[in-house]
Amino acid sequence: MASNIKNALLSDKAKPWLIALAIVAIVAAPILFQGFGQMFMVRILAVCGLYIILALGLNIVVGYAGLLDFGRIAFYAVGAYVAMWVGLPITKMLGPSLGGLSYFIALVAGAIVAAFVGFLLALPVLRLRGDYLAIVTLGFGEIVRICLNNNIFGVTNGAAGLPAAGSSLPEPFGLNWLKMNAYFTVGNNFEFSFNANVYWYFIIAVLMILAIIVVSRQDNSRLGRAWSAFREDEVAASAMGIDIYKTKVYAMVLGAVWGGVAGVTFGYFQAFVSPESFTFLESTLVLAIVVIGGMGSIPGVLVGALVIQGVPEFIRGFASSGTLDAMGVHLSAEAISNISNYRMLILGALMVIMMAVRPQGIIPSKRVARELRPATIEDAEIENQEMWDVEHHEDAPSLRRGL
Amino acid sequence: MVADMEHLVSAKNATIQFGGLRAVDGVDMHIDKGEIVALIGPNGAGKTTFFNLLTGIYTPTEGEILFNGQSVSGVKPHVIAERGISRTFQNIRLFASMTALENVMIGRHVRTHSGAFGATFRTPKFKREEAQIQADAEKWLAFCGLSEYANEVSSSLPYGVQRRLEIARALATDPKLICLDEPAAGMNPIESAHLNALIFKVRDAGITVLLIEHDMKVVMNLADRIYVLDFGKLIAKGTPAEIQSNPAVIEAYLGKGSETMAKENLEQKATENHNHNGDSTAEESGENA
Numbered sequence: 294m295a296s297n298i299k300n301a302l303l304s305d306k307a308k309p310w311l312i313a314l315a316i317v318a319i320v321a322a323p324i325l326f327q328g329f330g331q332m333f334m335v336r337i338l339a340v341c342g343l344y345i346i347l348a349l350g351l352n353i354v355v356g357y358a359g360l361l362d363f364g365r366i367a368f369y370a371v372g373a374y375v376a377m378w379v380g381l382p383i384t385k386m387l388g389p390s391l392g393g394l395s396y397f398i399a400l401v402a403g404a405i406v407a408a409f410v411g412f413l414l415a416l417p418v419l420r421l422r423g424d425y426l427a428i429v430t431l432g433f434g435e436i437v438r439i440c441l442n443n444n445i446f447g448v449t450n451g452a453a454g455l456p457a458a459g460s461s462l463p464e465p466f467g468l469n470w471l472k473m474n475a476y477f478t479v480g481n482n483f484e485f486s487f488n489a490n491v492y493w494y495f496i497i498a499v500l501m502i503l504a505i506i507v508v509s510r511q512d513n514s515r516l517g518r519a520w521s522a523f524r525e526d527e528v529a530a531s532a533m534g535i536d537i538y539k540t541k542v543y544a545m546v547l548g549a550v551w552g553g554v555a556g557v558t559f560g561y562f563q564a565f566v567s568p569e570s571f572t573f574l575e576s577t578l579v580l581a582i583v584v585i586g587g588m589g590s591i592p593g594v595l596v597g598a599l600v601i602q603g604v605p606e607f608i609r610g611f612a613s614s615g616t617l618d619a620m621g622v623h624l625s626a627e628a629i630s631n632i633s634n635y636r637m638l639i640l641g642a643l644m645v646i647m648m649a650v651r652p653q654g655i656i657p658s659k660r661v662a663r664e665l666r667p668a669t670i671e672d673a674e675i676e677n678q679e680m681w682d683v684e685h686h687e688d689a690p691s692l693r694r695g696l
Numbered sequence: 697m698v699a700d701m702e703h704l705v706s707a708k709n710a711t712i713q714f715g716g717l718r719a720v721d722g723v724d725m726h727i728d729k730g731e732i733v734a735l736i737g738p739n740g741a742g743k744t745t746f747f748n749l750l751t752g753i754y755t756p757t758e759g760e761i762l763f764n765g766q767s768v769s770g771v772k773p774h775v776i777a778e779r780g781i782s783r784t785f786q787n788i789r790l791f792a793s794m795t796a797l798e799n800v801m802i803g804r805h806v807r808t809h810s811g812a813f814g815a816t817f818r819t820p821k822f823k824r825e826e827a828q829i830q831a832d833a834e835k836w837l838a839f840c841g842l843s844e845y846a847n848e849v850s851s852s853l854p855y856g857v858q859r860r861l862e863i864a865r866a867l868a869t870d871p872k873l874i875c876l877d878e879p880a881a882g883m884n885p886i887e888s889a890h891l892n893a894l895i896f897k898v899r900d901a902g903i904t905v906l907l908i909e910h911d912m913k914v915v916m917n918l919a920d921r922i923y924v925l926d927f928g929k930l931i932a933k934g935t936p937a938e939i940q941s942n943p944a945v946i947e948a949y950l951g952k953g954s955e956t957m958a959k960e961n962l963e964q965k966a967t968e969n970h971n972h973n974g975d976s977t978a979e980e981s982g983e984n985a
Contacts, residue, residue: 507816514815514822515808515829522791522802529789532751534777534806534869543812663793663849 319502323494328485333610335490337603339562342497343555345598348582349504349591350551355580356589356658357512358544359524360419361427364434365579368549370441370571371410372403372556377455377462377566378448379403380557384463393466400557407553408546415545419538434576441568454567462564468492493562500558504551509591511547520544521589521660578602581640585647587654589661596655600643605636704729704873704904709759710749719745721928722759727873732895732905734919736912736939738949742928743908744786747875750906751783752776764872777806780872784862784879786908792851796842796861799850800833803868833868839901840864840894856887860894867898874898876907880914892917916940924948 326334351365380399384392418429444451456462468489475487511517519540523530531537560566578601586597612624612632624632647654653662703726710723720742727733735743748754750761752773760767768776782803791799808829814822837843840860845853850861859879866874876895880888888911895918899905909915915922916936924932924939926948932939939945 510818511812511815514826515805515810516812516815518794518798518802519805521794522805525791525793526789528753528773529785529791530802531773532753532777532783532785533802533865534774535802536772536774547812660793663851 319498323491324485327491328479328483330484331614332488332490333614334607335494337606337610339490339494339497340606341598341603342494342501343559343562344579344582344602345501345595346497346504346551346555347579348586348594348598349508350548350555351579352583352589352591352594353508353511353520353544354548355583356661357517357520357524358541360541360544361423361430363427363431363576363580364437365552366571366573366576367434367437368407368411368552369556369559369575370437370568371407372553373560373566373570374441374449374455375399375403375406375553376557376560380462380561381456381460389463391466392463393468395463396465396557396561399561400554403553403557404550405553407549407556411546411549411552412542415542419541419545431573431576435573438568438571441571449568452568454565456565462561465489465492465561493558497558497562500554504554505591508551512589516540516543525664581644585644585654587657587661589658590654590656593654593656593658600655601640605640608636609633703727705750705761705763705906707759707761710746710756710761711758712745712749712754713757718928720749723925723928723930725923725930725933727904727906729904730899730902731920732899732907732918734915734922735906735908735925736910736915736922737925741925743925744877745928746925747783747877747908750875751781774806777869780870781875782866782869782871782873783875784859784866784877786877786881788858788862790850790858790862790865794850795847796837796850796853797830797833797846799861799865800836800868801829803836803865804829804832806869836864836868839867839897841890856883859883860891863894863898867903871903873904873906876905878908878910880909880911888914
């Protein structure tokens with residue numbers, strides 16, 4: 294019965310309704326949160342959106358192509374720094390009134406540079422497999438961070454980050470107009486006003502929807518089938534004429550693009566980047582979003598990002614937002630900081646539990662679920678045994694040497 | 697070179713050495729267009745290793761194998777697939793999480809071209825090609841009598857169907873030569889009769905067949921010519937009738953001193969074979985013995 298309901302929910306008939314519902318929720322959420330004075334929630338959701346974009350890119354690499362990448366945040370860092378390198382000079386060129394448009398130029402530049410870095414990394418690294426690939430990508434992520442920290446070529450301003458003192462990114466294009474015009478109140482408790490968080494929230498939401506469309510199209514194509522094929526069986530895939538190396542490079546490059554896109558947006562959203570935003574922990578979190586959400590599953594990535602990036606930040610934001618004070622619960626600063634610290638512990642426990650009880654993820658893709666279903670492995674073993682019996686029964690004496 | 701062009705496949709002194717073991721040792725053989733050739737031999741004789749040499753998984757340490765006059769040594773498996781050799785595997789290697797149709801669609805990969813750009817922007821060319829891939833895959837499923845299983849997950853299919861699905865997937869690459877590694881293993885008599893018919897149908901479609909098989913009934917029935925390997929060496933070649941009465945083959949299968957027993961065994965098979973399809977050569981060999 295339960296599975297019937299689930300099937301009905303996932304059927305093609307229900308799909309347009311679910312999508313419409315999701316879009317309404319995406320548009321309504323910031324307006325409601327902003328209107329009721331929970332500004333911190335808009336920011337948390339925007340950051341979640343960035344992680345969704347990052348994780349959608351990683352999902353190509355890990356979920357579709359089966360390549361374990363522990364250094365995903367490096368592409369995010371590349372995007373963020375490209376935003377500064379491209380955005381600051383272009384802002385000067387365009388002048389104060391149009392400077393906000395530099396974001397869109399930086400966005401394209403960041404995507405291209407990240408794709409190129411992905412390509413350069415892929416060339417040597419994709420000859421490695423499994424654990425070795427994981428170790429090398431982990432190293433790559435750390436190398437990028439350390440290079441940024443050490444002010445490589447004198448362009449990253451080291452640990453102090455960019456933009457350096459004295460220059461700054463412009464206000465996003467059109468924000469001032471929106472601040473003046475997009476303002477309304479409903480009754481006494483609801484007061485919506487536009488600000489930078491809401492602005493970036495909507496930019497990120499559009500990019501996220503774009504990423505979902507592009508990534509699902511790529512998965513649902515000749516290229517996507519090739520990824521699934523060699524993820525399952527490289528020998529069979531190459532015997533069917535799939536150039537595995539080339540197809541892996543495609544996965545790495547197409548995945549890196551979204552790292553760059555998210556990175557540029559992050560740079561502009563924060564209006565500041567420094568190496569400490571790109572630690573190994575961030576790479577792990579992105580990977581955890583993909584794995585816990587459900588490898589190869591786009592709804593899985595969405596839910597995974599909300600759970601892994603959203604819930605801990607919500608706990609922290611809620612504890613320090615003053616809402617508790619208003620409700621009559623008074624917490625000391627120390628308690629608030631403790632809550633913030635425990636969130637990682639809770640996240641760790643959640644990951645262990647997930648891997649034990651639901652290794653295929655919260656919303657697994659159909660294919661990965663089939664691959665991971667334990668029953669099939671047992672079935673296969675039984676079948677192998679039966680096959681062995683059949684094969685070696687009738688002709689056994691005549692086929693064994695030396696009888 | 698001209699002489700080689702006449703054969704679809706010609707192996708000259710094909711050898712591969714793993715440490716001290718010469719798994720395939722100086723094998724000379726050829727396959728002509730339109731033939732069904734069988735490769736037989738006891739377990740561990742090097743049959744599958746020879747397949748792996750032919751399909752680019754291994755590179756010969758000595759000698760070479762020509763396909764259509766071109767050497768396959770050191771050529772990547774996917775390039776060999778593109779040149780027109782396709783194969784199935786001894787232990788079925790279907791893409792377990794995909795449906796039967798999706799498996800066969802993978803087979804079309806090598807004959808199609810669309811990439812990331814077409815997929816992202818859904819160009820008209822991409823859409824046409826996707827429709828064509830699906831139509832071709834359905835055609836090959838129907839060819840192998842598997843249309844009813846199109847949307848079933850391949851790992852949930854019955855064993856004999858999986859074997860045929862692997863053949864359908866291999867056929868979808870438009871091969872000139874299809875290499876079947878024990879296609880009848882684990883099949884019941886009805887399934888293996890269907891398989892026989894399918895292999896003849898493949899040959900009639902103009903595709904040359906090389907097969908490894910332990911089921912002598914299947915081999916004697918299908919093969920135009922047989923090569924016998926033992927300890928990596930070619931010990932006999934010839935028509936099914938010649939192979940049945942070859943003492944070296946009998947010794948390889950049953951050990952020294954067991955010729956009589958073996959002959960009886962093979963004769964019995966030959967007679968059964970005769971009863972099945974009225975093969976006169978098999979009868980003659982039986983009488984000669």
